[in-house]
Amino acid sequence: MDRPIPIGTTVVMERTGETMEEMYVNMGPQHPSTHGVLRLMLKLDGEYIIDCIPYIGYLHRCHEKIGENRNYTQIIPYTDRLDYLASMSMNFGYVLAVERLMGQKIPERAEYMRVILAELQRIASHLIWLGTFGLDLGNFTIFMYCFREREMILDLFESVTGQRLNYSFYRIGGMPMDFPETFLTDCQVFLEWFKPRLPEYDAIMTDNILFQKRVQGVGISPPQVAVDYGLSGPMLRACGIKWDLRRNDPYSIYDRFEFDIPVFETCDVWARYMVRRREMEESVKIVEQALAQLPPGEVMAKMPKTIKPPAGQIYSRAESPRGEIGFYIISDGSPKPYRYKVRSPAYVNLSALPEMLKGCLVADCVAVLGSVDIVLGEVDR
Amino acid sequence: MTLKLGIFYFLAAFTVWAAAVVVLGKNIVRAAVALIFCFCGMAALYVLLDAEFLAAVQVLIYVGGITILLLFAIMLTSRIGVTTARVVNDQVILSAIAAVGLLVGLIYASTSGIPAMSGPPRLPETAPFLGRALLTTYALPFEAVSVLLLAAMVGAIILARKE
């Protein structure tokens, strides 16, 4: 793909003869390694990938059109199902957008609760990514270990929200209810358990020469390509570009916490792995600081019965575990949005996949796809 | 009719049948599989001749190397399902004359007791004997063969490289 293809063009891969040398191989939509219903059509020359076309849309559920027919509070459960592995972050991004549109201030305690839950969610999402990434490369054990830790986080979330997966916990104007009394101690227990686990994962994965040989030098996306395609999140930070919305475009109360932004230079799968691995440590720091600073008080601001933002439009973005989740809302003063668009990070990151796969071997496809960390829910909406 | 003779007839028939499938079979892959059986039959015949080292090496090299190479060649150059081969080509008359002539010659040689057809020497173990012979009496042919193999390897690498 040398030039951007205009929207509306049908991309057809010409089958110019199929010998054993130049082959077309179809991965998916049912495949253990595509992390959802994704279909990849690979054009191979022997063992090398010449081109790749992702076919998406298998999980399209008309999210944005539905949003036009729901009022602002009713959209919140739908945002959970966008990136179902990071529901808290989706909720966060959405309520942030509406609150910005309305110019609404929310109580301090609610802000801290939001940050704690979002960072715990980041750890949980990265744990799933780590587990499935290891599983794709043949390391079954790390999958079990990561899910054990994620279970603890899910237990925490269940004690707060009553749900294990699609929480719908954030509200426009704050949070629906406070933490239970046991939450603070449980959270501390979890953090104490989790901190020595990361060196354990290092012993199995990061320091293992086999793993390093699989992921180093594979799936390169140079910084210029990354910026051109609009990559965000760990994909961008793996190219040496220090850009994190929590630092560069701070929202909520992230400017009150001390944390590093891990950045790696090598632009390959190894860099993306290391960035996410370090992000887990940074999230632990943020949660600890937030727990220490948690003020007492109200969790919900005084909100009108029906949420009617003033007419106008806003593009608001937040840093989800996968990148920049953006919500573009046009309001016409009525309880339902006029236009509701979601800028999903996995969708944009996935668009760079053909570029990253050029020149890779077939066996690398799985590793590179794993490093993009897609969730089809938000790719297809 | 001793047991050994009976086993020999059985193995010989098996080997000849397998060879016939190789030559006369229409499906290339089945012919390759029959070739495997033919080589195994020959290895068994070597065992009957007390050449057990040669039998093991026959299996190791011919079955474990050459037939695999053949199967690779077949599978990488043809499409699945299109595996028929022409059994008879244009030189069938000439080759029939040559084969029948060879058969007549061999039968005559074996029945008139040509010295080369006498039985093998009785050795307790062939492997040390072969080893010593290869490195002392036949050292020069051994080295010549190894140089030949080296040349073949280098040639194969050069031919197979993509420029």
Added chain:
Amino acid sequence: MMTFASLVERFYAAMAAWGIPWIVPTLVVMVIVVSVVLAYISVAAMFMIWWERKISAHIQVRYGPMRVGGWHGWAQSIADGIKLLLKEDIIPAGADKVVFVLAPMVVFGATVAAYVTIPWAPGLIVRDLNIGILYMVSISSLVVVGIIMAGWSSNNKYATLGALRSAAQAVSYEVPLVLSLLGPVMIAGTMSMGKLVEAQSGRWFGILPGWFVFPQIVAFLIYFTCALAECNRLPFDIPEAESELVAGFHVEYSGMRFAMFFLAEYANMFVVSAIATTVFLGGWHGPWIPLPGLPREVAHGLFGLVWFQVKCYFLIFVMMWLRWTLARLRVDQLMAFAWKVLLPISFANLIVTGLVLVLGKQALLYVGGIVILLLVAILLAARPAARTVRVGERT
């Protein structure tokens, strides 16, 4: 003397005394021996399948089979076997029926045939061929042929690719495997498995048991790595990888035919462990005491049998442990490792062993092995660990 061979001879003599032609007791003994070996393979394979599930479970912080049969699910393998027997036998349309049916037979037959020269105990070998090691290696190469037949006859592009990859991997790793086995063969001066074990009955420097692993530690490590590759185990299981693009050469097999492949894989694991035990770990040697009421040879034999099994299953445990801990190598890295790393090192080992034997200083073998190991370790350690890869560079 109550050894296995003397028992058989007494049986023949008794049969001859009753006037029965010699072919009958020969056949009877053959049938009994083959049944015993097949029974052992079945039981051992079922045990290993259960064991693997248990080991994988405990490494992954869970329990594994717990219910079937009561105590820790020991009957799980039997239940799985019965289930596989009762499945529908599906042959894909367009598959080459003869070759499809023949492939699992070839794989299983070749694996079982290797049990002929395994020395279970002093005097207890089915047949102590004087080309023992060579025979076992040749028979293992038949397994590769079966794999290709299976992949081709499935009429499935991915199965064919998987089979070809597996064959390429097996053939590449066979070369360092054979070369690493030649070191101990040179020290012992014989290829016969029984004599190889007997050659390890001395002691090195008076304290260490006389196993060949001490002078040939490099050869042992190379052999073990190649054995993992021959069995298609992680980290060399690209041909069977479930989560990769190509689903494997036995994707179209179901029911009992798949069970044959499965059993053959575990039987093969036992065979390579048995070869490693015989050649490097001293076979059935181990401390033993005479038991009251039994002749000395029988007690020695029983202890030897137990020691052999312990050593084999220890190596199998290490294989399973590695499978659940490591990631998978990519195909080209796998081949590069075999040809560029293992092969030169095994040649070096062979040359050093030969030199030391010719120069007549047996004790130098020990030193030579350690020296090679140190050199390899230094070379590996001097490699920078996680080097920064520049953009566009491929490892």
